[in-house]
Amino acid sequence: MLDFLLVVIAMANGGARLEAMDGGAPIPTEVAEPRVAGVEEKAPVTGAEEAPPGYEAPVAEAEAPLPYEAEQQVATGRFTTAVEVKPIMAATRANWIAVREFNGQDLVYVTHIWSWRCGLVALHYGVNGAEPEPWPLPACHEETNAPNAMLPDDGLPYRGYPLGSIETVTVKLIFDDLTVERATFNRQGAIIP
Numbered sequence: 001m002l003d004f005l006l007v008v009i010a011m012a013n014g015g016a017r018l019e020a021m022d023g024g025a026p027i028p029t030e031v032a033e034p035r036v037a038g039v040e041e042k043a044p045v046t047g048a049e050e051a052p053p054g055y056e057a058p059v060a061e062a063e064a065p066l067p068y069e070a071e072q073q074v075a076t077g078r079f080t081t082a083v084e085v086k087p088i089m090a091a092t093r094a095n096w097i098a099v100r101e102f103n104g105q106d107l108v109y110v111t112h113i114w115s116w117r118c119g120l121v122a123l124h125y126g127v128n129g130a131e132p133e134p135w136p137l138p139a140c141h142e143e144t145n146a147p148n149a150m151l152p153d154d155g156l157p158y159r160g161y162p163l164g165s166i167e168t169v170t171v172k173l174i175f176d177d178l179t180v181e182r183a184t185f186n187r188q189g190a191i192i193p
Helices: 002-012 082-091 111-115
Strands: 098-102 105-109 120-127 158-162 168-175 180-186
Touching: 082 168, 082 180
Parallel strands: none
Antiparallel strands: 098 105, 105 158, 120 168, 168 180
C-alpha cells in the first residue's frame, strides 16, 4: 500500500523519477517511443528549416486603415450591430450574393447583404477579379420597427452586366466594429434560375 501511495505522490510532483523502495536504481517515468527496424529516424522539424526550391512565402495583404469609426457593440435585439449581425452573415455566407440571367443581362444581387446592413458600415464588391469597390448601402430605418427593411426609396439591390459576363464576384463586408469579412463566389455557385 505504501508503494502505491509513493507512486501517486511522485506522479503528483510532475512525473519525477521514482526510487525503488529498497534503494535500487531509479525507475524511469517516461515511456520510450517504439523504434521500427530499418526506418531512419529524422531530426525533429524546426522553424529554421530551409524552404523547398522555388517556394515563395505568401505575402500578407496590407489593408489600408479604414476610414470609419467603430461603433459600440451592444446587443439591441434589433440586429443593428456587428455583434448581432456577424454570426448571421457567417452562417449564410453562401447567400451573400446571387447572379441571375434576366432580360438579356447578368444581374448581381446583394439583397441578402442589404437585409442585414445595419451591422455594416460598408459593402465593397468586385467583378471578375477586379479590386472590390464601394457599393453604397441604404440607411438603416432606426425609427421603424424593422430597421433592416428595404423600402422603395432605398434603391435596387442589384446591378446589371452583359449576359454571360459575370465569372466571379468578390465581396468585402466591413462591419461596424471594423472587422472585415471577404469572400469570392463563382458564377456556378451563385447563379439562380
